[in-house]
Amino acid sequence: KMAASGLKFADNIADAKKHLFDVTTPHGWLVLGYSGNNNIALQAKGDGGVSEMVSHLKDDQIQYCLIRLPEVNSVKDAVNVDRKDGKILTKDIFINWSGPAVRQIEKGQKKSHVGDVSAYLKPFHADLSAVNRENFTEEVVRERYTQTQVTFKT
16 A cells, blocks of 8 residues: 555555454554655564563664553553453554654654554554653553543544
């Protein structure tokens, strides 16, 4: 698939996204990155949490992540479950990673791609940016998406 900007998405991304968004998938993630200047490739995917995903981020790259986390009830410290069908409730979060070693000129050149990539990966509940892996933990991601109170993006 190609975006209006000329950005091309590898065919296997759609299948990975479909698997992640399956109603039976309570958690998982995708990491996308560049293969050339205008080609977006699936670099990694997994069924774990934030720390597993972060291990695939590169300090010298701009990457795009989509992660599904189970909703947690902070009062009960338990996973929220839908009362009707018993399925685990989830939150999908888009994260734009800009590694600390990425040159400013590259950041500027690729800034316009964020909208195309996020549009391709929709729907998701929140949209975050990350530049530092030390603060890129599940606790911080949950805290940030809760603070944003972003409406569901379609």
